[in-house]
Amino acid sequence: MARDAQRAKVYAAEHFVQTVFDRAAARGNRVVEFFGTEVTLPPEGRFASVESVQRYVDDVLALPAVRDAWPSAGPVAVRPRRGVAAAHYESSGEAAVIAVPERGTTWALRELVVLHELVHHLAFTDPPHGPEFVAAMCDLAAIVMGAELGYVLRRVYAQEGVR
Template identity: 60%
Template structure:
């Protein structure tokens, strides 16, 4: 029996806002930004040109965090649809849209899918997932990325 994923829309809304924050910071040169009254400097976010580049990144991330989250390897594949990336737990596969839209070929989206791989608890977007994603982003991108995710999740009411 699976639990209802009641936080899903809150998690997606928070992450859309976080990606907008990163996009705006990149547009202005990645200097300090005002984030809810505090000045922080966000790290640059990696963007990928192909499924192969995403696969290389995923392999390196899993190697980097393997001491914290021992997990099997993940396969990355292209998917036909352009509306979402997703994680397939039965085959440990991340599917990303490669054609027509490259919105998913960015670090925050790929880390979201890796967090699904590292956090197998139900519901899929519950507190264990959000905690894993925040820790993962902090470990890979830097503490500022994890902080921004935590604050925006809280703002959106996601635990």
């Protein structure tokens, strides 16, 4: 596997986007000025359980636009993860799994985190957070949550120096 040189930058960019969403939600106004452009952020899903994340992932994978963009993507299971520090994607042969912490934390039970892990399934790339991953994240976010989020991610990734 190639060195995952962009990993920290990708995480920093996505954390910034999550903060933008959190601040907009706290203000009760999803209209934000973003790099000189007024953008209305889409609502972001929050999940109550691993089962609700599983239903969401199944629904996303069933979207015609997602099936068209990633026709070889098979199903993915969602399971609880014991630790609270990270969500992750794992694949071995035919089995693909997204593991999310469900106790003691809510950061992983949000749509942006789940989409990130789902992109690892759809665009299995080497390195894991390389340019193909970034392009797929922007595309999936735009398909699922709207073009505005695709734009926001592209701008923030560029600002962080992500290719």
